[in-house]
Amino acid sequence: MRINRPLRIAAGLAALAVVATACGGNEERSVSSSSEGGKLIVGIKYDQPGLGLRNPDGTFSGFDVEVAKYVAGQLGVSEENIEFKEAPSAQRETLIQNGEVDYIVATYSITDARKEKVGFAGPYFVAGQSLLVAEGNTDITGPDTLAGKKLCSVTGSTPAQKIADEYPDVQLQPFDTYSACVESLRNGAIDAVTTDDIILAGYAAQYPGELKVVGEPFTAENYGIGLAKDDTDGRNQINDAIEEMVASGAWEEAFNETVGASGYQLPAEPVVDRY
Numbered sequence: 001m002r003i004n005r006p007l008r009i010a011a012g013l014a015a016l017a018v019v020a021t022a023c024g025g026n027e028e029r030s031v032s033s034s035s036e037g038g039k040l041i042v043g044i045k046y047d048q049p050g051l052g053l054r055n056p057d058g059t060f061s062g063f064d065v066e067v068a069k070y071v072a073g074q075l076g077v078s079e080e081n082i083e084f085k086e087a088p089s090a091q092r093e094t095l096i097q098n099g100e101v102d103y104i105v106a107t108y109s110i111t112d113a114r115k116e117k118v119g120f121a122g123p124y125f126v127a128g129q130s131l132l133v134a135e136g137n138t139d140i141t142g143p144d145t146l147a148g149k150k151l152c153s154v155t156g157s158t159p160a161q162k163i164a165d166e167y168p169d170v171q172l173q174p175f176d177t178y179s180a181c182v183e184s185l186r187n188g189a190i191d192a193v194t195t196d197d198i199i200l201a202g203y204a205a206q207y208p209g210e211l212k213v214v215g216e217p218f219t220a221e222n223y224g225i226g227l228a229k230d231d232t233d234g235r236n237q238i239n240d241a242i243e244e245m246v247a248s249g250a251w252e253e254a255f256n257e258t259v260g261a262s263g264y265q266l267p268a269e270p271v272v273d274r275y
Contacts, residue, residue, distance in 0.1 A: 028229070029101070031227055031234025031238065032237065035077050035102075040081065041082075042083070042084055043100075043105070043226075044065055047177050048178060049262075050063060050261070052064040052107070062259075063125070063258040063259050065105075067245065069082065070241065070250055070254070071238055085101055088154075090157075090176070092106065092156075096117075096227060097117065103225050107223055109196075109222060110122065110222045110223070110224040114226075115229075119227050120225065121227065121234075121235045121239045122222065122223060124242045125222075126223070127197055127199075128197050128219055128220055129158075129217060130216075130218070131143070131193070131213065131214050132182070132213055134210070135210055135212050137214075140215075141215050143166075146192065147167075148170075149170060150192075151170050151171065151192050152172075152173045154174060158219075159196065162219060178199060185211065196217075198264055201259065204262065205262035
């Protein structure tokens with residue numbers, strides 16, 4: 001029987017789609033499968049001192065990095081077999097859904113909206129939103145003093161959404177990264193930066209005598225490890241690893257060796273929520 005040309009084209013495209021699916025194109029990854037293969041791709045931030053930072057020599061440092069490595073070790077994957085991938089705030093869900101990472105440890109607040117798209121293990125840390133200003137600034141002392149001020153945060157972040165929802169008189173200027181916000185603060189283009197206090201403490205420590213964190217935290221941010229939404233086995237394994245890190249003392253040690261230098265006080269140990 002003769003098949004006309006449009007049908008042949010359609011059949012060819014369908015075959016290509018099957019091949020792409022079989023090769024794993026745009027499919028969410030499984031932590032268990034990847035770790036059994038001896039390698040993991042982990043998303044982190046590259047520009048957050050004390051948390052997730054890409055150093056000039058190409059190495060990575062920070063509390064999130066140490067958590068990521070500890071979890072990998074508990075999954076049977078050695079440090080040299082971890083591939084770190086940059087995970088900007090606005091791209092985190094996409095990276096997970098497209099199967100570009102196995103899990104993300106990047107000051108990633110657990111929210112109901114995000115849980116509709118991805119899964120979370122944790123929390124492994126609880127922070128709170130605060131403000132970073134120039135050392136000589138005396139006008140800004142908390143969110144209620146921000147009316148009319150130019151405030152920078154990051155696109156796709158919960159701090160940016162919090163300001164947009166609850167402080168409409170603020171001139172919110174979202175950037176792609178917090179490091180870009182900090183540079184704008186340093187050159188006087190904006191009045192303040194907002195994100196979680198632990199992140200801001202790292203920047204204040206990076207520029208001593210130039211920047212300071214002000215006010216009390218005005219939210220509670222539960223940092224989770226993001227992974228594929230339906231990867232229940234992977235979530236359970238990562239939760240086990242977080243609990244072991246806390247119980248063994250490795251969590252506190254990692255905090256002191258990374259964030260501790262900024263003067264940020266050690267908070268209460270996190271309690272894993274096995275939802």
